[in-house]
Amino acid sequence: METFDEIYLDLSKQPGKCRFVETGLGWKLGNGDPFTLDAAEFTQAQWSRASRGYEIKVYSRNNAVVQLDGFQQEDFERISKLFKNWYRINLEHKEHALRGWNWGKADFGKAELHFNVQSRPAFSIPYSEVSNTNLAGKNEVAVDFSNPANGDETGTNGHLGGARAKGRKTGAARDQLVEMRFYIPGSTAIKEENGENGDAGSDAENADGLYASNAQVFYDTLIEKAEIGEVAGDTYATFLDVLHLTPRGRFDIDMYEKSFRLRGKTYDYKIQYESIKKFMLLPKPDEIHILITIGLDPPLRQGQTRYPFLVMQFKRDEEVTLDLNMKDEVLEKYGGKLQSHYESPISTVVAQIFRGLAGKKIVTPSKDFLSHHQQSGVKCSIKANEGLLFCLDKSFMFVPKPATYISFDNIQIVTLSRIGGAISASRTFDVTVTLKNGQGEHQFSNINREEQKPLEDFFEAKGLKTKNEMADDSSALLAAALKEDADLASSEEEHVVMTRGSADEDDESVDEDFHTESESDVAEEYDSDHVSSGGSDEEMADADEEKPPKEEKIVERPKKKQKTGK
The missing domain is CATH 2.30.29.150 (PH-domain like)
Incomplete structure (x- = not known):
């Protein structure tokens, strides 16, 4: 028997005691149930540097990977001998790639996906930790990792599955890696599987046969290995x-x-x-x-x-x-x-x-609510997203986007209010659901005014505390609407006057400065009776020679406008 203290099993949060015997290995934390692995299940073992010292990886026949972390460097010879003598297995010493390169080669092992840089493993992903994979692009594959139900599930919960429990290892970490993406360029030749009618889907066919992208081959292989x-x-x-x-x-x-x-x-x-x-x-x-x-x-x-x-x-x-x-x-x-x-x-x-x-119960809309049109759902919006609000027996449900579920037990108060101008507010209203313990609120907007009475009756039937901020005085609402109409009309008239300019004067007003027969003592500039107040006869003669006949200028309309401008 060989015993080691302060050993972590599968990234467990707390260290336990590890014991090797001729029939296998065991690990136990305090008074909890022990984890054991029979020696007949051992297929391969590796020794490498890890986060808490040195680590032993044991690969079993059922494709599970058992990680034991926390050993010291001087323990290698001691453990290597017992693996060789008791289990007939060579404890292989693995050196990790330390260059920090993100360009390498993916190697699909029996229980893990290895990412190798210069023939050394940079990291490994157990298939048991992969929950899903998708083709995120033509040459890109996304790999999603399993999430534990809570942080206490670390794969070391005794008979619940131990190291083979899917997604339990990640529960040991404070921060969790939830997704990784691989860029895989190029293509590879594949064999036609279905004879004459063989179809490779999106694969291109040429004279040499069928080709598939390397990303597609990686994706298909991972689905098979991770049992997806x-x-x-x-x-x-x-x-x-x-x-x-x-x-x-x-x-x-x-x-x-x-x-x-x-x-x-x-x-x-x-x-x-x-x-x-x-x-x-x-x-x-x-x-x-x-x-x-x-x-x-x-x-x-x-x-x-x-x-x-x-x-x-x-x-x-x-x-x-x-x-x-x-x-x-x-x-x-x-x-x-x-x-x-x-x-x-x-x-x-x-x-x-x-x-x-x-084994889940099917929930349907409450029989206590029917909309104005005898339907189960009410049209409304969350911000800019239109959808339907359903009233269930114990909750509200808004679909489709963003799908929002609100339990009645979590509601502090429901507020009915109007948002916007008087005209729009008279047709629609908003419902704001405030949650308990300062968890925020949800606002459902643009609900038809016809749905106010059915919703209020439903809130009362379910015992929900409500607050109505909507004005009950319809005359005040009508006055506000009329005032809004009057302001709108006056602003439109002002806009028309400003844009038309002097056109209104020609059409509607009388030009008081214009007279067909002048009543003023001062003669017009081109009248025959006009005499300059200052200037000699020689100057007037020069002016007469330069100007066209005076009689033609009397009837010209533009000059009347010029006089009007003065």
Whole structure:
């Protein structure tokens, strides 16, 4: 027996005691359940530098990777001998790449993906930590990592799975790596698999055969190694080309025993049923479509965007016939929640299968609320996003974007108010929901005034504290509207006068300075009776020679305007 103290198992937060015996190894933290691994399961072992000293990686036959961290450098010879004598395994010494290069070669091992720089591993990714992968671009592959339910789940919880529990290792860290992207240029030749009708999808075909991008090959290999998608088991049901409003796009839905998969042209998601926290069936007011809204925790992640809700849209009158791909003995395990044959509207079939496999209750709009048009949803907006607000028995739900769920237990007060001018405010109103403990508020805008009475009755029926800031005096509202109309009319008249200039004077006003026969003692400049007040006869003679005949100038209109200007 060899015992080592202060050893961390699979990045655990607390160190425990590690013990090697001829039949295998064991690790225990305090009074907790021990983790053991039989010697018959050992296939390979590595020794390398790690974050807390030196680390031993043990690869087992079931593709699990056990990490033991915290050894000292002088322990290598001692541990190497016991691995060789007891387990008949050579403890391989691995040197890490220390150049810091981000350009290397990906090597798919039996249990891990190795990123090698100059034939040395820079880092390794256990397949058990990969939750999903997507083609983020033509030459780019995104890899998503599993998130633990909470920070206490570190893969060392005894019989709960130990080091083989998917996504538990990351729970040990304060900060978690949630996504990594690989840029993989180039293409590679592939073999035609389907004979004459072989199809490589987006692959290009030339005289030399079929080619696939290296990114596509990397993506397909990782899906197989990390057991994403079809590898998860038999498909019980499949629904093709289902429209999703959140996230936007069309996805095929594959339903398995413990998870379901969304397959799109760009993104591919695998979601566990245990991640489903809410399941809602919401009829749209257009009486054509029905929305299925699924609440997820942890939320679906697409790059930097998180989607805590999936919103699917189905047509009410679209019928579907489906036979579950499930044996009778398996069907009996669900206690009548699932049927072998379905022939109903597609929204009903999808909801019933989700209800049976996920074990979640289907929530529908409250019977205590009907809108002015006898519908379950009310049209409104959150900021610039238009959508529908549904009143449920214990909560509000706004869909499709941003999908917002508000529990009645978390509401402090509901405020009804008018925003905007008097005319627009008379037609619509806003509902502001203030949350408890300073958690903020949600404002639903542009609700039709006809929905005020049904909403107020619903708030009262559910015992919600409300505050009405809307003016009850309709005469004051009318006066404000009339005043707004009057101000608008006067501003329009002012604008017309300013833009027309002197045209109004010609059309409507009398030019008082203009007379057909002058009554003034001072003669006009070109009158025959005009005499200059100062100037000799010689000057007048010169002026007469330079100017055209005086009689022609008397009838010219432009000169009247010139006189008017004076």
